Amino acid sequence: xxxxxxxxxxxxxxxxxxxxxxxxxxxxxxxxxxxxxxxxxxxxxxxxxxxxxxxxxxxxxxxxxxxxxxxxxxxxxxxxxxxxxxxxxxxxxxxxxxxxxxxxxxxxxxxxxxxxxxxxxxxxxxxxxxxxxxxxxxxxxxxxxxxxxxxxxxxxxxxxxxxxxxxxxxxxxxxxxxxxxxxxxxxxxxxxxxxxxxxxxxxxxxxxxxxxxxxxxxxxxxxxxxxxxxxxxxxxxxxxxxxxxxxxxxxxxxxxxxxxxxxxxxxxxxxxxxxxxxxxxxxxxxxxxxxxxxxxxxxxxxxxxxxxxxxxxxxxxxxxxxxxxxxxxxxxxxxxxxxxxxxxxxxxxxxxxxxxxxxxxxxxxxxxxxxxxxxxxxxxxxxxxxxxxxxxxxxxxxxxxxxxxxxxxxxxxxxxxxxxxxxxxxxxxxxxxxxxxxxxxxxxxxxxxxxxxxxxxxxxxxxxxxxxxxxxxxxxxxxxxxxxxxxxxxxxxxxxxxxxxxxxxxxxxxxxxxxxxxxxxxxxxxxxxxxxxxxxxxxxxxxxxxxxxxxxxxxxxxxxxxxxxxxxxxxxxxxxxxxxxxxxxxxxxxxxxxxxxxxxxxxxxxxxxxxxxxxxxxxxxxxxxxxxxxxxxx
Amino acid sequence: xxxxxxxxxxxxxxxxxxxxxxxxxxxxxxxxxxxxxxxxxxxxxxxxxxxxxxxxxxxxxxxxxxxxxxxxxxxxxxxxxxxxxxxxxxxxxxxxxxxxxxxxxxxxxxxxxxxxxxxxxxxxxxxxxxxxxxxxxxxxxxxxxxxxxxxxxxxxxxxxxxxxxxxxxxxxxxxxxxxxxxxxxxxxxxxxxxxxxxxxxxxxxx
Numbered sequence: 001x002x003x004x005x006x007x008x009x010x011x012x013x014x015x016x017x018x019x020x021x022x023x024x025x026x027x028x029x030x031x032x033x034x035x036x037x038x039x040x041x042x043x044x045x046x047x048x049x050x051x052x053x054x055x056x057x058x059x060x061x062x063x064x065x066x067x068x069x070x071x072x073x074x075x076x077x078x079x080x081x082x083x084x085x086x087x088x089x090x091x092x093x094x095x096x097x098x099x100x101x102x103x104x105x106x107x108x109x110x111x112x113x114x115x116x117x118x119x120x121x122x123x124x125x126x127x128x129x130x131x132x133x134x135x136x137x138x139x140x141x142x143x144x145x146x147x148x149x150x151x152x153x154x155x156x157x158x159x160x161x162x163x164x165x166x167x168x169x170x171x172x173x174x175x176x177x178x179x180x181x182x183x184x185x186x187x188x189x190x191x192x193x194x195x196x197x198x199x200x201x202x203x204x205x206x207x208x209x210x211x212x213x214x215x216x217x218x219x220x221x222x223x224x225x226x227x228x229x230x231x232x233x234x235x236x237x238x239x240x241x242x243x244x245x246x247x248x249x250x251x252x253x254x255x256x257x258x259x260x261x262x263x264x265x266x267x268x269x270x271x272x273x274x275x276x277x278x279x280x281x282x283x284x285x286x287x288x289x290x291x292x293x294x295x296x297x298x299x300x301x302x303x304x305x306x307x308x309x310x311x312x313x314x315x316x317x318x319x320x321x322x323x324x325x326x327x328x329x330x331x332x333x334x335x336x337x338x339x340x341x342x343x344x345x346x347x348x349x350x351x352x353x354x355x356x357x358x359x360x361x362x363x364x365x366x367x368x369x370x371x372x373x374x375x376x377x378x379x380x381x382x383x384x385x386x387x388x389x390x391x392x393x394x395x396x397x398x399x400x401x402x403x404x405x406x407x408x409x410x411x412x413x414x415x416x417x418x419x420x421x422x423x424x425x426x427x428x429x430x431x432x433x434x435x436x437x438x439x440x441x442x443x444x445x446x447x448x449x450x451x452x453x454x455x456x457x458x459x460x461x462x463x464x465x466x467x468x469x470x471x472x473x474x475x476x477x478x479x480x481x482x483x484x485x486x487x488x489x490x491x492x493x494x495x496x497x498x499x500x501x502x503x504x505x506x507x508x509x510x511x512x513x514x515x516x517x518x519x520x521x522x523x524x525x526x527x528x529x530x531x532x533x534x535x536x537x538x539x540x541x542x543x544x545x546x547x548x549x550x551x552x553x554x555x556x557x558x559x560x561x562x563x564x565x566x567x568x569x570x571x572x573x574x575x576x577x578x579x580x581x582x583x584x585x586x587x588x589x590x591x592x593x594x595x596x597x598x599x600x601x602x603x604x605x606x607x608x609x610x611x612x613x614x615x616x617x618x619x620x621x622x623x624x625x626x627x628x629x630x631x632x633x634x
Numbered sequence: 635x636x637x638x639x640x641x642x643x644x645x646x647x648x649x650x651x652x653x654x655x656x657x658x659x660x661x662x663x664x665x666x667x668x669x670x671x672x673x674x675x676x677x678x679x680x681x682x683x684x685x686x687x688x689x690x691x692x693x694x695x696x697x698x699x700x701x702x703x704x705x706x707x708x709x710x711x712x713x714x715x716x717x718x719x720x721x722x723x724x725x726x727x728x729x730x731x732x733x734x735x736x737x738x739x740x741x742x743x744x745x746x747x748x749x750x751x752x753x754x755x756x757x758x759x760x761x762x763x764x765x766x767x768x769x770x771x772x773x774x775x776x777x778x779x780x781x782x783x784x785x786x787x788x789x790x791x792x793x794x795x796x797x798x799x800x801x802x803x804x805x806x807x808x809x810x811x812x813x814x815x816x817x818x819x820x821x822x823x824x825x826x827x828x829x830x831x832x833x834x835x836x837x838x839x840x
Contacts, residue, residue, distance in 0.1 A: 116662045185669040193662045219669055223677035227684065231779070240768050240775035242684070248697045248772030253687055257680065563640070571659035578659050582642035620793070627797065630642075630809045 009555055013530055015562050020113075020526035023586055031586040033118035034526055038125050039104030040422070042095055045129055047493075049091035052136070054486060056084035061446075061482040064475050067467040077463035078146035079165070083139055085149025086169060089269065090176055091132045093407055097272035098183050098218075099128065101414055102211050104422065106187060108517035108524060109205050111196025111533040111540075113567035116189035119587050119626065124182040126594030131175035134601060138168030145169035148461065150262060151232075153243040153254045158236045164605060167236060170229045171601050177222050177229075178597070184215035184222075191215075193569050196516075197577035199535040205515045206289060206538065209296045210275025213303035214268050220307065221264035228257035237607060252317060259310035267306040269403055273410035274299060274341055277363050280410075280417050281345055282514045284360035285352025288539055291344045298337035298344075305334045315383050316390040324383050331381040338374060342367065357511070358432030362413025365440045369405025373398055376451065391461075394454025400447045412439070412492055419496055420510045424522040425503030431495045439488030445481025449474040514539040519547055532559040532568045535575075589626040596622045644808040647732035653808050654730055663809075667816040671823045674787070678827050681780050682834050688772045695838055697773040700766045702839040707758060712832045715751045715788075716825045718744040722818040729814050734806045737814065738799065744821070745795040752788045755781070777835065784831045787824050794820065 022028050022037065032038065059080050063072045072080060103121065107114055115121045138144055145165040147156040156166045191212050195204065232254070234240040241247035243254050282289055289295055311319060311327040345367055354360060376398040380386045389395060419427050454460075458471050465471050509518040516533055517524070518541045531553045534546040541547070553559050561567065561580060569579040599615035641661075644653040660668075689695050696702060725740035759781060768778040794817045801810050833840070 117666060120666075181670075181673055185666055185673075188669055189662050189665045192665055193659075219673045220676050223673055224680050227677060227680035231684070231775075234768075234775065234779060238769070240779070241772045242688070242775055247775075248688060248692055249775075250688065250691050253684065256687070257684070260680075566640070568638070569659075569662065572665075576658065577638050578657060579641040579653075579661075580638050581662070582640065624797070630807060 008557065012554065012557060012560055012562055016527045016530055016560070017525065019562065019565060022526055028586070030591055031122075031588050033114070033122045033584055033586055033590075035103050035107050035115045035118065035121060036422075036524065036526075036528075038121050039100050039102075041125050042099030042103055042128070045125075045132065046092050046096040046100060049087050049132055050096070053084050053087035053092055054489065056080045056087065058482060058486060060084060061479040063463060064465075065479040066476060067465055067469070067472055069464060072463065074463040075146065078461070079139070079144035081461055082145045082148050082151075082169070083135075086135065086145065086173070088403070089149060089265070090173060091128075091135070093269045093403065093411075094180060095128050096411055097269070097407075098180070098187065098211070098214060099125065101272060101276065101411070101418075102183070102187055105418065105517060106190055106208060106211060107194065108520070108528055109208055109515050110191065110194060110199060111516050111529060111535060111568075112190065112194035113528045113561075114194075114583050115186050116193055117186050119584050119590055120182050121186050122587065122590035123593055123626075124179045124186065126591045127179035127182070127597060128176055130594045130598040131172050131179060134175055134598065135168055135172035138165060138172070143168055150258055151254075152258075153232065153251045156232065156254075157243060167233065167605050170233050170236075171605055174226055174229050174233075175597070175601050177226050180218055181222055184218035187211055187215040188219070192572040194567060194581075195570050195575045196533050196535050197568055197570050197575055199540075199570075199575045201573055201575075202293070203535055203538050203540075203575075205540075206278035206292065206295055206299065207275040207515065210271045210278070210299045213299045214271045214275075217264045217268050217271070217303040217306060221261045221268065224257050225261035228254055228261070231257075233604075237604070252314075255314050255317065256310070259313045260307070262313065263310040264303070264306040266399075266402070267302050269407045271299060271303060273366065273407045274302075276410040276414040276417075277345055277366060279513075279515060280359045280363050280413055281348050281352075282539065283417075283511050284357060285349050285354045286512070287348060287352040288514075289344060290347040290351065291340070292538065294340050295344045298340040301337040302334065302341075305330065305337065309334060312380055312386070315380075315386040328381045328383050332378065335374070335378060342370065342374075358427070358429060358436060359413045359417035359511075361433060361436045362409050362416065365436060366406055366409035366413065369401050369409060369443065372448075373401025373406055377402065389454055391459055392454035393450040393458045393460055396460045397447050397450030397454060400450070404447070405443055409439075412436075412489075415492070415496065417511070418517075419499070420503075420506030421517055421522045421524070423500055423503070424506055425499055426506045426510060427499040427503060428495050431491065435488050435491035435495060437488075438491060439485055442481050442483075442485030442488050446478050446485050447481075449478050449481075509541070514541050516540045519550070530554050530560060532561060584629075587626070587629075589622060593619065593622040593626055641808050645805065647734055647806055650806050650808050650811050651730065651732045654811060661812045663812040663816055664819070667819050671820065675823065675827070678783070678830060681776075681783060682830060685776045685780060685834050685837075688776055689837075695773065696777075697771040698766075700770065700773060703762075703836050705836050705839050707754075708832050708836060711751055711754050711758070712828050714747060715828050718747045718751075719818075719822055719825050721747075722821050726815050726818045729802075729806060729811055734802060737806075738802045741795060741799060741802065741814070741817075745792065745799065748788065748795065748821070749792055752785060752792065755785060755788075759785075780831055780834060784824075784827060787827065791817070791821055791824050 022032060022034055029037065059072060063069050063077055143163055143165045145168060147161055147166060151166065151169060154160055191208055231242040235242055241249045243249045243251050278289055278295060308330045309327055311323060312331045315324055416427055416432055453471055453474050458465065506522050508522055519533065520529055531550045533540065534549050536543050536546055565583045565585050566580050567583055568577055569581045570576060571578050596615060596619040600612055600619055603612035603615055639653050639656055641653040644650045721740040721744040725737045725744065728740060729737035766774050768774045798813055798817055
């Protein structure tokens with residue numbers, strides 16, 4: 001074998017840099033289709049919404065700091081409570097996990113150079129941005145939704161919510177649903193088709209299994225929400241009847257459709273967190289995950305079983321006993337795959353040699369909070385208990401342990417873990433640990449007393465309470481905890497922001513990571529990998545011989561795909577190399593399509609039907625433009 | 635290493651055929667379409683479930699003395715739409731075999747029938763609107779919603795057909811062949827949903 005001179009390697013790298021070079025400046029960001037840039041755009045946009053949702057949470061807690069407070073009037077309290085939930089679920093957690101983490105990391109972890117549909121990926125982001133803006137135009141124009149994040153009818157019907165707040169809610173969720181559907185399709189096809197040759201499904205990182213499960217869940221869950229929302233808007237805007245009993249409708253129809261989406265959504269929120277945990281744990285305990293195949297199956301099973309438990313949100317509605325018993329049993333069964341994962345994480349940590357650096361601390365915190373939130377969740381499968389605690393703060397405590405503790409903690413841990421990869425710099429370790437403890441303590445001070453208040457009968461969503469109820473002390477503690485929690489979160493982002501400029505250089509692999517992304521530079525080049533990597537196990541970075549072979553391949557110019565904007569496509573299960581794909585490069589069409597779509601939604605909201613039709617034509621023209629150029633013409 | 639095709643570069647009947655024959659797995663575009671169809675099929679399932687949910691909440695159906703739908707014409711029209719699966723299938727077969735002109739004409743035939751179907755369906759719907767409105771009651775609301783969502787899917791299919799006719803008139807590429815396969819896949823799905831929708835629509839008369 002003849003090995004060429006390093007100069008030839010440099011020439012190859014230069015050629016790849018030229019081929020994949022992104023346009024500079026703002027225009028480059030507007031027209032980018034690079035999954036890493038889109039991931040970063042998702043990150044900052046969803047972070048903005050996290051901030052907005054956080055401010056709303058603090059306003060709610062400030063109002064509840066003591067009895068009979070007047071920081072917020074009842075109507076504004078309802079708006080803050082509704083917008084907080086809607087923002088956090090639809091515009092923070094899902095886009096942060098699938099949009100930011102998924103976009104940035106999936107192609108890197110599977111050894112691809114981009115997502116399967118790069119322009120669709122950009123379109124997903126721009127639609128998400130426009131949908132979020134749409135909701136907040138409503139909030140800032142005094143038309144925030146006020147019927148809770150699950151927007152029950154008849155409260156959300158025109159008769160009881162005559163203003164446009166509910167329309168802003170419904171249309172923005174329909175709008176963002178398009179983005180999420182595109183994102184889910186893109187993630188699945190990327191995972192199925194663009195895995196590096198050799199990465200058969202049983203060699204794929206567990207992180208990708210989690211995102212695969214989430215994406216499939218989204219594909220089948222979102223249509224139920226879209227149906228519910230379309231029917232609601234037809235009722236509100238055009239006088240149709242779906243939820244009004246006097247015209248043959250039924251308000252419980254909304255609850256069924258909403259929760260057919262809503263419960264899978266809980267797993268959609270939490271599964272990415274599981275994926276992040278399974279990435280961080282092996283790295284910091286220096287061993288492979290215990291029961292890898294069971295964990296992979298459990299991730300898929302959780303997403304699947306999540307579709308069979310929706311009516312446990314409706315035990316107080318008055319459903320037939322046989323129905324409630326079935327859903328109670330299904331809700332208990334789902335504990336099994338969740339338990340498999342939990343025991344796997346714990347066993348892997350206990351049997352490894354853990355280094356409790358900041359990312360692992362967040363994961364340990366997540367495990368503790370997930371156990372607490374999971375245990376309180378199981379109690380809802382006991383129907384009489386559920387009926388007693390429905391609509392009390394006990395429920396609020398449970399889902400904040402799950403959604404904030406179990407879903408957001410790993411996202412924060414993931415931010416520390418991949419910060420060096422994305423930026424090329426290290427965060428401040430001491431500060432990172434301090435911010436974890438502040439947030440962990442703050443979380444428990446805020447949400448744990450809610451269990452007690454809920455069991456004592458404090459109803460959720462009430463804007464205040466009287467001093468005679470005896471809830472003053474615990475509410476004061478919760479509010480102080482919320483400020484501590486906010487301080488913890490602030491310290492996370494200040495640490496990361498300062499480290500972005502002052503952090504020590506990270507190198508390619510500061511933690512001894514287990515997956516492929518650690519084999520490329522930090523930050524990764526536009527083309528991700530100069531050589532399509534060789535993969536022999538789910539812990540590709542620990543397969544030293546494979547990485548050495550990649551280096552030899554680069555020297556020899558093998559598997560470098562340097563004739564164009566190229567990446568490898570493989571067969572779906574065994575990942576045999578099937579094609580070399582020419583990937584699209586930058587395009588101005590995605591933001592234009594999203595803008596045209598915004599016009600349609602805005603005109604529908606304003607009931608300007610002619611203008612909506614004109615924007616639909618504009619949308620069709622932009623979609624045609626989107627498809628004008630074929631890959632070989634790029 | 636065995637040579638792996640740069641499939642997107644394939645243009646012209648011969649190279650496209652070679653790439654298509656060599657491919658061992660479905661293309662990304664096919665997977666994307668399959669997933670889009672899966673999510674759209676779920677949407678129809680939710681709408682049809684809504685129809686029957688509303689129906690079983692009442693003893694009278696259709697509500698409010700609305701006449702039961704007439705059966706013959708909707709079934710005939712649906713049969714017409716389902717039949718376009720044959721030229722769509724043959725069009726894909728011809729394109730894969732390199733007969734691009736035949737593929738184009740078969741696609742045109744399918745498009746013409748599909749467009750006629752949509753026109754006739756809209757005509758039937760306008761007739762229905764003269765007897766009862768979607769605002770009449772829950773029956774009217776779900777009846778028109780279900781049909782309109784189906785019509786919207788037919789209209790999207792026609793737009794895809796038009797785009798493909800324009801593209802295929804300029805020759806075949808690997809990208810266009812995948813496009814044609816995806817379009818055929820989409821029309822099979824629309825035909826299947828047409829059957830589900832029409833049976834739901836005609837349910838009170840069956």
